[in-house]
Amino acid sequence: MSRTTPATKALQAAGIAFELVTYDYDPDADRIGLQAAEAIGEPPHRVLKTLMAEVDGKPVCVVVPSDGTVSMKKLAAAFKGKSAAMMKPADAERLTGYHVGGISPFGQRRKVPTAIEEAALSEPHVYVNGGQRGLQVRLAPADAKAALGAVTCALMA
Known part of the structure; x- marks a missing residue:
């Protein structure tokens, strides 16, 4: 697994301190974020999932707890x-x-434009996808x- 991705490069360029955590990605998991939380031994509300959506037809990024x-x-x-x-997944990938x-x-x-669930800001640290499965x-x-x-x-329902 590469430890350098566009995500890690962007964080380095922004001067943001971060640690990399790898885990065994399960492509058959029903909920990828929950599987990641379990694999790294963290509560699901601390492992954030990245979702791509559209608001009035324009793309946005949403970062919320994996159990929400x-x-x-x-x-x-x-x-x-x-x-x-x-x-749509294909549109999000493109x-x-x-x-x-x-x-x-x-x-x-x-x-x-990106929105983060406000509850995540009360955590001492969070986990966010590093740009690669696992x-x-x-x-x-x-x-x-x-x-x-x-x-x-x-942002939560």
């Missing part, structure tokens, strides 16, 4: 839109340059927010 569900109404409101929907199961909010092919980056949630230029709000 995004409220489409709250997501639309976060970006001052009227409606939100999940992006837009980000990453494969599903390895999509990171950092170092995406095209930068899009690779997580451990970092301070405030650093993740700063690196992404993200908005924070309540």
Whole structure:
């Protein structure tokens, strides 16, 4: 497994401190984020999943705890839109340059507006996909927010 990805390069370029954590990725897992949390021995609310969605037809990135569900109404409101929907996996891969199961909010092919669940900011550290299946980056949630230029709000259903 490569330990250098566009995500890790973006974090290094931004001067963000992070640690790499690898795990055995299970392509058959029902919920990839929950499988990652279990594999690295962290509570699911501390392991964040990266989702790609569209608000009023425009792409956005959403970072939420792996054990949560995004409220489409709250997501639309976060970006001052009227409606939100999940992006098709093929579209998400094309837009980000990453494969599903390895999509990171950092170092995406095209930068899009990003929102982070506000509850994540109260954690001492969080894990976010490092841009490859089986690779997580451990970092301070405030650093993740700063690196992404993200908005924070309540996004969970």
